[in-house]
Amino acid sequence: MDADQIGALFTRGDGSYLCARWGRPIVPVVFGVDDATLGVIKGAVEAVVALAGHRIDETDPELGANLMLFFVRDWDELRGVPGLDRLIEGLPALLDRLEAAEANQYRVFRFDAAGAIKACFVFVRMDAHLSDLPAETLALSQAVQAVLSWSERAFAGASPLGMLEGAAVLKPDIAGVIRAAYNPMMPVVARDASHALRLAARISLPEERE
Incomplete structure (x- = not known):
């Protein structure tokens, strides 16, 4: 390129x-998938982080987990996630926009004082297109899009x-x-x-x- x-x-x-x-080790947590898919997603994140020469950790001292991936069938499911509205400013309005646009994915990044990524929230709505993808393909795509x-x-x-x-x-x-x-x-x-x-x-x- x-x-x-x-x-x-x-x-x-x-x-x-x-x-x-990312300016700190990545600590992923995944919501809305079964155990088998959880392993696939975490494996994809680990592979991309290793490619970057960065690190995975067990916990983030500030947030606990700093890469949060949510997989839902409908955007409205996120309205009921406890505490998510405190992590994502303007969450109701964001979900309204995603619903209106019939979007199937969205990412919110947070940055530290130096401008490095300190957190990423990944929202994936499993519409017909994404549901047809192999879990490995979807997981790798999301990991790549969260690393920069x-x-x-x-x-x-x-x-x-x-x-x-x-x-x-x-x-x-x-x-x-x-x-x-x-x-x-x-x-x-x-x-x-x-x-x-x-x-x-x-x-x-x-x-x-x-």
């Missing part, structure tokens, strides 16, 4: 640029996943962006589009060394 393609992954609809990574502050338009035209021998895998280009963004030499947060040039240059380094 060139710098323009990478930049598009982090450019919002209003033209602003934001690429933030991608633009809301980043994967609107193309999935971050591809198929290899009948199984969903992360596309090499997207994997390269994740690894580059988590490189210790890169900032935890960037709001200037020139950051995409640095990502592109860092992605190219392994190829140059071979």
